[in-house]
Amino acid sequence: xxxxxxxxxxKSTVSINxxxxxxxxxxxxxxxxxxxxxxxxxxxxxxxxxxxxxFIWYYCDFKSPLADRGDKERWVESLKIAELEDADIDGDVNxxxxxxxxxxxxxxxxxxxxxLEGCNKLExxxxxxxxxxxxxMGRAYxxxxxxxxNIKELxxxxxxLREFRDMVKQDLAGKTKMRGNSLKGNREDPN
Numbered sequence: 001x002x003x004x005x006x007x008x009x010x011k012s013t014v015s016i017n018x019x020x021x022x023x024x025x026x027x028x029x030x031x032x033x034x035x036x037x038x039x040x041x042x043x044x045x046x047x048x049x050x051x052x053x054x055f056i057w058y059y060c061d062f063k064s065p066l067a068d069r070g071d072k073e074r075w076v077e078s079l080k081i082a083e084l085e086d087a088d089i090d091g092d093v094n095x096x097x098x099x100x101x102x103x104x105x106x107x108x109x110x111x112x113x114x115x116l117e118g119c120n121k122l123e124x125x126x127x128x129x130x131x132x133x134x135x136x137m138g139r140a141y142x143x144x145x146x147x148x149x150n151i152k153e154l155x156x157x158x159x160x161l162r163e164f165r166d167m168v169k170q171d172l173a174g175k176t177k178m179r180g181n182s183l184k185g186n187r188e189d190p191n
Contacts, residue, residue, distance in 0.1 A: 003027075003103070004057045012081050013050055014057045026099035027053065029092055052093050055082035060100040062109060062172055068165075070120035108171045112164055119161065126150075 003021055004014040021027045030052050036043040058064045058078035066074045066081075079085065133141045 003100075004053065004061065006057075006063075012083070013054045016050070016053060021053075024099055024103070026092070026095040030096055033092065051082045051084055052088070052096065055079060055084050055089070056093065056096045056100050058082065060097060060104070062104065062168065068116060070117060073120075104172065106168075106171055108164075108168045112168045115161060115164065119157070 003017055003024075005017075007013045007015045022031065031046055031049045034040075034043050034046045034049040037048040039045075040047040055078050058066050058081050059074055061067065064074075064078075066077050069077065079089075129142045129147060131140060131142055131144060131147075135141060
């Protein structure tokens with residue numbers, strides 16, 4: 001079920017599937033508690049809730065343009081896009097994050113995210129390699145030859161990661177899609 005879609009008129013926010021979103025207590029709480037904010041004095045437009053839901057979507061959703069980034073970078077960028085600060089992320093928003101993660105919890109996605117985190121650590125390793133660094137015997141810790149060999153292997157790693165990402169997309173689509181563009185109801189899953 002699609003809870004959120006990227007708003008085509010304003011790429012920094014999401015549009016919500018209100019009937020579906022309101023059935024999820026954590027999201028309903030975010031919407032109902034919005035009693036007004038800047039530009040929305042009485043809270044009818046739900047600007048604050050939309051910012052919080054936008055943050056959750058950018059941070060958690062596999063279709064987010066930030067999905068391939070590391071956890072910390074995704075957090076920071078999601079805050080910027082949603083025009084929020086760290087202080088704006090309270091217990092209710094964290095409950096929304098937890099709810100969203102539970103709704104999209106499949107092993108393939110968890111493995112993909114773990115692989116991404118590993119690749120981010122690999123990037124950090126490559127950024128810190130110092131060919132001048134020596135041990136007590138004067139031998140280099142890192143050789144240019146092994147560095148070049150590892151770069152060659154990166155291509156294979158990246159291709160495998162891309163194939164795995166496509167497989168996860170299919171897995172996630174298979175969880176919710178039926179024939180055509182219909183979506184499963186909450187009682188139609190045989191599990």
